[in-house]
Amino acid sequence: MTLADQPPAGALVFQTLLAHGPLTRAEVGRRTGLSPGAVTKVTAPLLADGWITELGRPAVERANGRPATLIAVHAGRARFVGVKVTGDELIGVLADLTAQPLATARTALASRDVGNVVLAIARLVGELRAEADAMGEREVHSIGVTISGDVDGQTGTVQYSPFLDWRRVPLAQLVETATGTPTVIENDVRALTVAEQWFGAGVGLSSFAVVTVGAGIGCGISIGGRVVSGAHGVSGEVGHLPVGGTDRVCTCGNTGCVEAVASTHAITEQARQASGDPALTMDEAVRLAHAGDGAVRAVFSHAGHVMGLALASVANLIGPERIIISGEGVASYDLYEDQIRQTFAAHAFGAASECDLVVRPLPFEEWARGGAAVAAQRLFAPTK
Amino acid sequence: MTLADQPPAGALVFQTLLAHGPLTRAEVGRRTGLSPGAVTKVTAPLLADGWITELGRPAVERANGRPATLIAVHAGRARFVGVKVTGDELIGVLADLTAQPLATARTALASRDVGNVVLAIARLVGELRAEADAMGEREVHSIGVTISGDVDGQTGTVQYSPFLDWRRVPLAQLVETATGTPTVIENDVRALTVAEQWFGAGVGLSSFAVVTVGAGIGCGISIGGRVVSGAHGVSGEVGHLPVGGTDRVCTCGNTGCVEAVASTHAITEQARQASGDPALTMDEAVRLAHAGDGAVRAVFSHAGHVMGLALASVANLIGPERIIISGEGVASYDLYEDQIRQTFAAHAFGAASECDLVVRPLPFEEWARGGAAVAAQRLFAPTK
DNA sequence: GATCATACATTTCCTCGGGAAACTAAGGAA
DNA sequence: TTCCTTAGTTTCCCGAGGAAATGTATGATC
Incomplete structure (x- = not known):
């Protein structure tokens, strides 16, 4: 609870431990630039309050000198619930301080009415809270709700959600009163980016982007440890970059949007045309392509x-150290990975091509984990 | 000289005055969140060293209470030389603390040999320095050299310059020894962005982008007061965004690059084809288009x-508050402005279209002014 | 096995930055 | 005049963190 009012050095030490795992005090001092004395001083209250724990000796002992003691964040010190809201279901996860999932839950949404969704969220949170109790876990500290669209995390308002057709819904406030637990909300992709930044493939990078491929194509951008929000709430709209040629029309009304070519919907639709089977599913399309169906393969290849x-556009503009490709669509990733890499290498300008492309599967609860990460982040990095 | 070792609050006050012009101490305190006492304490040494001056009463007097005293940065306190290096000439400018030009100079480059260029820079600096002496100005504090390509400002090295065909040239060091004056170097577009951020249309914005149209098409991106550098030195390569269709081949070997369609070179070339006149100049093309030549108009319209x-790609990815369009190419801007705005409005996704598009002419010395701004910035914002 | 060297960790002391609040300054209004 | 209001200054104080002396636990050395 007292994490919020640590001195700057305290927050710095805590975040260093969070990002880089167990370290000795001396090592923390070196990495943060703090003096040894400052590290000791600042770790004392964190230890006393149980935010960090001592772990004993490091695996690789030093040749001489007094042996060091590892300290690490005590992940169990606080619990969070993350909830991802989609157009037709809720995904919830109970997680610890490091956003490790302890339990998950899903529930279908009967209607998209605000009141109904809030009620469903409250029920889901109750479920996870009960599970936490059963596990002997302590009280849930806060809830992080994530949702696609234009979300203002400062005011806790969903400015606009296309999937739910919501406008200016004070969701944080509503969930807070329905559950009695402090709640923060955030855009789903940005929450995922926060999770990657603190606990995933973005740890320690000066800049990176997370691209998610699924029903939509989204992107979170992190530069210098901060996730880019966009002055008007919009950023990372990779799905609507106009690089896709003129043959397909996007839901946004334009031609050329990436989403109109490479989203799972778009691929399925194109595969149906290519195969002549109007009921073809994505799974079947993948199978056909793997079996060598040229026309269907071409669909994947074009999407790639x-x-x-x-991705080259992102690299050319931002120059990130790494781009993390993730999402349901990644199930069929091998079908177009080569094409993606080839096109990326050709169009990334100069040194931008040194950008590291990595693929990470995106388990369904990962989205919800992003919510937990955002909730946790408010605790230890209460900036802004 | 003592500007570098001001306490944080001192730097904050100075930067506030730099960005927002003359203010009363009370107003500075309000804007920075500092207590009145802190403002007084911190301004005292700045006044004593001549970095800021008192300006007397504000124009709009307050109804009651003690009259306030304006304080403002003393622009003449320090001089800088900015130099822009292109493939065939040098542009130099003598500027004050606020990067206001006091004198300019140009010189043609006989060869692109490193030694020759360094010598030419030293001569140009000498010229401007003499002019400063004649004006009774004080010593030049430092030099900022800008150049297109991959420039590492930290080490002072030009990693790669396509126009000059340089690789790993320690330019800062070379100019420093040739002139005897401390020198910083920076990528030209990023330097321009720094100038806009501190002294131009980017003052006070949370994020903005500067797009320059000319022989190449470049872009500087500023987010949260920091200019994005790219992990591998590449960023803002708007010129090589692959949104231009497949009909024209870029110097980089790809099709679809913006630069292959909308740079001044590309427009001239396309206008020549459209008009059938293989010697058509840009000026003539503009005249033809203004006169109603449909084919030439179409070239401008396509470029727009x-x-x-x-620009929509930039807005969709970053969500800047404003995009500043600038460059030599802007001479013919009215010819395709409508088309730019129309396409931008159509393809900027959601609230990204609220991004403010402004056009600023780019006088030839503006590029060099960017160098002066970077040099000045090192003085008052000596971060990293 | 006593001593030493070494590196980790703690404690003590001190400096410095900036806030709180009392105080001074300078004008207008009653 | 006196009072009110806002600007600016001074004084006092507290908290954060660095420097350096001190304490601590190990292996190496004689």
């Missing part, structure tokens, strides 16, 4: 090409 | 469309 152009 | 797609 457009994705490559999109 | 592709520029609109590029």
Whole structure:
């Protein structure tokens, strides 16, 4: 509870431990630039309050000198619930301080009415809270709700959600009163980016982007440890980069959007045309392509090409150290990975091509974990 | 000289005055969140060293209470020389603390040999220094050299310059020894962005982008007061966003690059084809288009469309508060402005279209002014 | 096995930055 | 005049963190 009012050095030490795992005090001092004395002083209250724990000796002992003691964040010190809201279901996860999932839950949404969704969230949170109690876990500290669209985390308002058709819904406040637990909300992709930044493939990078491929194509951008929000709430709209040619029309009304070519919907639709089977599913399309169906393969290959152009655009503009590709669509990733990399390499300008492309599967609860990460982040990095 | 070792509050006050012009101490305190006492304490040494001056009463007097005293940065306290290096000439400018130009100079480059360029820079600096002496100005504090390509400002090295065909040239060191004056170097577009951020249309914005149209098409991106550098030295490569269709081949070998369609070179070339006159100049093309030549107009309109797609890409990814369009190419801006705005509005996703598009002419010395701004910035914002 | 060297950790002391609040300054209004 | 209001200054104080002396636990050395 007292984490919020630590001196700057305290927060710095805590975040260093969070990002880099168990370290000795001396090592923490070196990495943060703090003096040894300051580290000791600042770790004392964190230890006393149980935010960090001593772990004993490091695995690789030093040749001589007094042996060091590892300290690490005490992940169990606080619990969070993360909830991802989609158009038709809720995904919830109970997680610890390091956003490790302890339990998950899903529930279908009967309607998209605000009151109904809030009620469903409260029920889901109750479920997870009960599970936490059963596990002997302590009280849930706060809730992080994530949702696609234009979300203002400062005011806790969903400015606009296309999937739910919501406008200016004070969701944080509503969930807070329905559950009695402090709640923060955030855009789903940005929450995922926060999770990657603190606990995933973005740890320690000066800049990186997370691209998610699924029903939509989204992107979170982190530069210098801060996730880019966009002055008007919009950022990372990779799905609507106009690099896809003129043949397909996007839901936004334009031609050329990446989403109109490379989203799972778009691929399925194109595969149906290519195969002549109007009821073809994504799984079947993948199977056909793997079996060598040229027309269907071409669909994946074209999608890969457009994705490559999109990633090259990100690299050319931002120059991130790494781009993390993730999402349901990654199930069929091997089908177009080569094409993505090839197109990316061709269109990334100069040293931008040194950008590291990595693929990470995105388990369904990962989205919800992002919510927990955002909730946790408010605790230890209460900036802004 | 003592500006570098001011306490944080001192730097904050100075930067506030730099960005927002003359203010009363009370107002400075309000804007920075500092207590009145702190403002007084911190301004005292700045006044004593001549970094700021008192300006007397504000224009709009307050109804009651003690009259306030304005304080403002003393622009003449320090001089800087900014130099922009292109493939065939040098542009130099003598500027004050606020990067206001006091004198300019140009010189042609006989060869692109490193030694020759360094010598030419030293001569140009000498010229401007003499002019400063004649004006009774004080010593030049430092030099900022800007150059397009991959520039590492930390080490003072030009990693790669396509126009000059340089690789790993320690330019800062070379100019420093040749002139005897401390020198910093920076990528030209990023330097321009720094100038806009501190002294131009980017003052006070949480994020903005500067797009320059000319022989190449470049872009500087500023987010949260920091100019994005790219992990591998590449960022803002708007010129190579692949949104331009497949019909024209770029110097980088790809099709679809913005630069292959909308740079001044590309427009001239396309206008020549459209008009059938292989010796057509840009000026003549502009005249033809203004006169109603449909084919030439179409060239400008297509370039505008592709520029609109590029700006929409920037807006969709970053969500800047404003995009500043600038460059030599802007001479013919009215010819395709409508098309740019129309395409931008169509392809900027959701609230990203609220991004403010402004056009600023780019006088030839503006590039060099960027160098002076970078040099000045090192003085008052000596971060990293 | 006593001593030493070494590196980790703690404690003590001190400096410095900036806030709180009392105080001074300078004008207008009653 | 006196009072009110806002600007600016001074004084006092507290908290954060660095420097350096001190304490501590190990292996190495004689």
